[in-house]
Amino acid sequence: MSGRELDYIIPALREDWAVPLGPDVTAFEHDLEQYCNVPHAVALSSGTAALHLAILSLGVEPGDEVIVQSFTFCASVNPIVYCGASPVFIDSERDTWNMDPELLEQAITDRLEKTGKLPKCIIPVALYGMPYKIERILEIANRYNIPVVEDAAEGFGSRYNNKILGSFGTAGILSFNGNKMITTSGGGAVLCHSRETAEKIKWLATQARESYPYYEHKEIGFNYRLSNISACIGRAQMTVLEEYISHHRHIHSIYEELLNDVDGISLHCNPSDEFNSNFWLCTILISPDIRIIGEENAYSQKIGCAIGGAGGVTRAADTLTTDCQPNRNVEALRLELEKHGIESRPLWKPMHKQPLYGGAPAYINGISEELFSQGLCLPSGPYVKEEHVRYIVNTIRQAIQTK
Numbered sequence: 001m002s003g004r005e006l007d008y009i010i011p012a013l014r015e016d017w018a019v020p021l022g023p024d025v026t027a028f029e030h031d032l033e034q035y036c037n038v039p040h041a042v043a044l045s046s047g048t049a050a051l052h053l054a055i056l057s058l059g060v061e062p063g064d065e066v067i068v069q070s071f072t073f074c075a076s077v078n079p080i081v082y083c084g085a086s087p088v089f090i091d092s093e094r095d096t097w098n099m100d101p102e103l104l105e106q107a108i109t110d111r112l113e114k115t116g117k118l119p120k121c122i123i124p125v126a127l128y129g130m131p132y133k134i135e136r137i138l139e140i141a142n143r144y145n146i147p148v149v150e151d152a153a154e155g156f157g158s159r160y161n162n163k164i165l166g167s168f169g170t171a172g173i174l175s176f177n178g179n180k181m182i183t184t185s186g187g188g189a190v191l192c193h194s195r196e197t198a199e200k201i202k203w204l205a206t207q208a209r210e211s212y213p214y215y216e217h218k219e220i221g222f223n224y225r226l227s228n229i230s231a232c233i234g235r236a237q238m239t240v241l242e243e244y245i246s247h248h249r250h251i252h253s254i255y256e257e258l259l260n261d262v263d264g265i266s267l268h269c270n271p272s273d274e275f276n277s278n279f280w281l282c283t284i285l286i287s288p289d290i291r292i293i294g295e296e297n298a299y300s301q302k303i304g305c306a307i308g309g310a311g312g313v314t315r316a317a318d319t320l321t322t323d324c325q326p327n328r329n330v331e332a333l334r335l336e337l338e339k340h341g342i343e344s345r346p347l348w349k350p351m352h353k354q355p356l357y358g359g360a361p362a363y364i365n366g367i368s369e370e371l372f373s374q375g376l377c378l379p380s381g382p383y384v385k386e387e388h389v390r391y392i393v394n395t396i397r398q399a400i401q402t403k
Contacts, residue, residue, distance in 0.1 A: 022228030047175025047188035126155025129280035182237035264290035347375035
């Protein structure tokens with residue numbers, strides 16, 4: 001928290017603005033419009049809800065296909081299925097870890113040949129805050145007249161060529177979940193350039209009611225609007241957004257300095273000057289050639305609690321291992337860090353390797369699977385200090401077995 005939340009919440013409570021509408025929702029949306037330099041922002045209950053309504057507003061319906069990055073969290077994909085459509089997965093490029101533009105164009109032409117129609121939209125994802133090559137993606141999308149919906153849930157404040165992610169495409173998605181760059185405790189937003197689209201999303205988010213003196217509905221609506229109290233939190237968080245982003249980038253720079261001479265460990269960094277990640281999470285790759293203390297015991301016991309996930313809610317695993325998982329040295333390092341009070345997490349498992357989406361069309365080059373097998377997310381948030389990073393890196397050094 002920024003320390004200013006109560007300055008916004010208490011006046012709202014005194015004026016009885018606690019419902020999913022109110023002056024603070026409007027003010028928060030205005031703050032987002034100003035910061036992201038877009039004409040319209042619609043504040044919603046989650047980033048998932050935002051993506052759902054964004055693609056629904058584009059007319060995505062049963063029988064359609066939607067192109068989406070494979071290397072991402074399931075919330076980038078599930079809304080496609082909510083609409084009755086089918087995902088088409090695109091693998092990653094090595095420098096950004098995000099959607100490979102060459103595979104994207106290959107997928108578009110192949111789907112047209114196979115199905116007789118173009119995919120309904122394209123969803124690139126700012127993985128861990130790293131910008132995607134949006135100008136190249138838009139060039140391809142515009143050639144085929146396919147709208148782009150940017151999933152910038154992890155990339156709030158990240159920039160490509162000094163322009164905020166989420167402001168390039170037909171629509172952009174932000175998340176204000178409890179673990180994101182700023183939080184409203186839970187929330188999200190759609191950024192868009194069309195007033196008509198913004199109004200339609202607001203209408204769908206408030207149960208799609210027709211303008212009669214009684215409740216008349218011609219389309220399915222949703223209860224997706226952000227509450228006024230949550231918007232108060234968001235307004236306070238916006239006052240420290242740049243401070244938080246600067247902190248994340250500083251923490252990344254410390255990791256970069258301290259890991260520079262650790263053989264077998266590489267930190268994911270901006271590929272070139274066009275990219276300016278918020279470094280929402282700092283991520284490393286662990287070479288398969290190094291050995292970690294306790295590696296022989298990796299995956300020897302079932303996990304009894306959530307490693308990340310939705311508030312610790314998981315279902316008991318059926319097996320110790322799956323056919324696509326991080327290398328044993330990655331899991332061993334996670335466990336070794338955990339012993340020293342350091343939480344780390346594997347990278348996202350590619351969606352084309354998830355049992356849920358195993359039969360979906362996928363255009364694959366093997367990069368996301370390779371990254372998943374070698375990657376780990378390290379502590380990166382607002383409360384991580386320089387001394388914490390030194391402790392983390394020192395623990396990593398000690399965990400590597402000497403030859």
